[in-house]
Amino acid sequence: MKRLLIAAGGGGDAIATSMVHAALYGADTPALVLTYAWERLVVDPVPGPRRPADFTGTVAAGPGLWLVTSQSAPRAPAGSLLPRLAGELRPELGLLDPYEGAVGLARQIRAAALHCGADRVDVVDVGGDVVADGTEPTLRSPLGDALALAACAAAGLPTTVHVAGPGLDSEVPEGVLLPRLGAPAFALTSCHALAVDRVFDWHPSEASALLVAAARGVRGVCGTRDAPQPVLLGPASAEVYSLSLARALELNPLARALAGTTDLAQAEAASTAVCGFSEIARERARALTPEPPAARPAGGDPAERFGTWAARTAAMGIEYVTTRRITEELALTAGESVLLQAHLRSAGRQVAPLWRLGSA
Template sequence: MKTPVLSLERSLKTAKRAIVLGIGGGGDIVGTIPTVRFLELFGIECILGGLPWERAVFDPIPGPRILKEIKNVEVLNSTVWIANKETVTTTGVRFAESVVAEVYGKEVLLVDITKGVAGVVKGLRGAMRKLGADLLVGIDVGGDSVAFGYEKGLASPLADSIMTASISILSGEFTTLLGVFGYGSDGELTHEELERAFTVVAKEGGILGSWGITPDVLCELEMLVSKVPTEASKIPVEAAKGERGEKTIRGGIRKVTLNLLSTITFYMHPRIVYEKVSMPARLVSDSRSLEEANEALHSIGLFTELDYERKKYQEKRSD
């Protein structure tokens, strides 16, 4: 194994304030909580955030919401906004981030990915500086961020690839971490596929550490998943309580296997994941819009979550 490219312990001992983002949309912000509590042990103040992209079952309009489609939100910059418990879409859909803001009595961030990687990088760079943050952490619930791109079950690569590429680029300016929580809990990558990706990252010195769900955090997550509609972030909670075996999610179309691996957040260097594993992230790295990123993923035959939502939306309109 190569020498680790970053010392997790030294980085956390020197960090003062972190932006911790759920990078896949939906309920991924719930998956940031174990990491937030871990960072707080080092005295790090954490600012939570996620994407303004709810699953189609809650928001039938395809894709993430843009600024003019959101009410009760404060603009930090063109791609990073500040949400509160009252933040909703113009059609009345509440974001998972809004619920989290209400539960904790704190404002949270929303990151607009519709301007592609270029927009996310610019926005997060500005947010880090304006908010005085020196650590940027992206949390992926399930593991799509470490997909090579050819995995048969890969169904929602768009948001994760844009955010993984963005965080990787910013690793040249800030201390950054990519965390995978849930180990297959979204039913897309198999455990064997995840193990293959993790092995590559480990050989390159990119596995920086891990942290599990403590009893206190388990109680907190139980409370949170009772308020935030999420399936993928709920799987680790069930596994931590001793549930085992297979379970179906997403209306029965995906299967997940419950085991203790899903209770662990694995921290990796985003640059290693970007360079050695994630072809989707590399393909979208030059994107300046959501459409550009989506088309880049089409070049290797991927059908993204945006494609799925558009297909379902058109089918409903045709009924």
């Protein structure tokens, strides 16, 4: 038997799900993590989620169930980091295809349960938008999580929903989430972070990086590239809160509205009705007018440029930053990023997977 888990939000949620799997069942317990191939435009320039036809080298494992392996690859112009993740994470990765709405996803979940011999499902979300009510002004990407809830309800399998690191994705603030979540079920530790130890050398996920840092005991103000306000790593940041599926559906009106949807266009319409926007429509708009590349600072080696930038950023009250923020704000090439990271390690600034702005 394999444990069956669902990474509800796409992007880096498969990383957090591997940590939760290690905490719940042990890192070496066989498992399948179902996840969307739905990544930020910096990774995948094609708006919206990818489907099996967007990959080569996937493995059929049941009706509508396709496994992504290290031998899989996205078909151009699409991009995806899932094949590389499949080579580094211990659980197998299966592809969630939302193009037939919650009804189609439910079929995939039932096929996955049959493939695994599993009689229950664990849904994992890092940050907490899986319990968003749709009115939060900072909410940006509720659709994948809500579709996962609606699909689990339709699949009919006993399901537990786990929220890891409330507020770490900067979508719903921690202070808003905690009253909805109740008491924490357990805390992630540095032992659970071993399951994803090498991933952040190359993966840009910031919310999962913050979760790993919190599990390793890091506390303080962290600056990310993907949010206007810094995130405070505090006592709740390494906690995991477990809810029944019924409770999560009660909290999430979008998930309830997605019941019975049979294509992604219907799901988009439900998101617009409940939340006032479609994140896929926003991605389409951004893809048409991409952000201009960051201006490269004139002169100086990467270490000198970092020193000037770090002093300015620390003056804003930020103690730690993600690799992605450093790379994008300093407009580093891949080679420069490798050299700078080596320099920062030697200077004692690494607090893996984050970087300390002040001296050690």
